[in-house]
Amino acid sequence: MADTATAEPQLRPLVPHLTLGATRDEDYLNGAKCKNCNAVYAGPRMYCGKCSSAGPFESIKLSNTGKVHVWTIIHQATPYVKAPYIAAVVDLDGGGSVNTNIVGIEPTPENMSFDMKVKMFTEKVSEDREGNSYVAYKFTPA
Numbered sequence: 317m318a319d320t321a322t323a324e325p326q327l328r329p330l331v332p333h334l335t336l337g338a339t340r341d342e343d344y345l346n347g348a349k350c351k352n353c354n355a356v357y358a359g360p361r362m363y364c365g366k367c368s369s370a371g372p373f374e375s376i377k378l379s380n381t382g383k384v385h386v387w388t389i390i391h392q393a394t395p396y397v398k399a400p401y402i403a404a405v406v407d408l409d410g411g412g413s414v415n416t417n418i419v420g421i422e423p424t425p426e427n428m429s430f431d432m433k434v435k436m437f438t439e440k441v442s443e444d445r446e447g448n449s450y451v452a453y454k455f456t457p458a
């Protein structure tokens with residue numbers, strides 16, 4: 317009789333530019349650094365937006381701290397997403413920018429400012445039908 321055992325459920329990153337470590341404290345954002353002009357990007361890259369070369373690119377570990385470049389408060393979201401929430405672009409210390417949510421504070425304009433310092437953390441956000449868990453990164457005021 318054929319082996320009907322299914323694969324063990326896995327812990328998976330929600331996006332490819334998040335690398336999971338042995339524990340959530342060891343998770344980090346991965347990026348690519350253009351060896352031609354030193355521009356830094358989140359995730360892998362085929363071409364450099366700064367110098368237009370095809371690299372080569374070096375895979376690097378990005379910082380888990382940064383500053384809010386721009387932000388907005390989302391009041392209407394898709395079903396199953398709790399609103400309001402803060403959507404932001406964070407410029408990471410040392411280079412690279414990521415889209416993210418700012419959590420841990422009430423989503424009000426009074427709590428936000430441009431250039432405010434933030435730090436990343438990761439947590440399990442969902443599970444699929446096979447029992448695999450998905451980990452996402454978020455930022456909170458530093």
Ligand SMILES: [Zn+2]
Nearest residue numbers: 350353364367
């Ligand atoms: Zn470049």
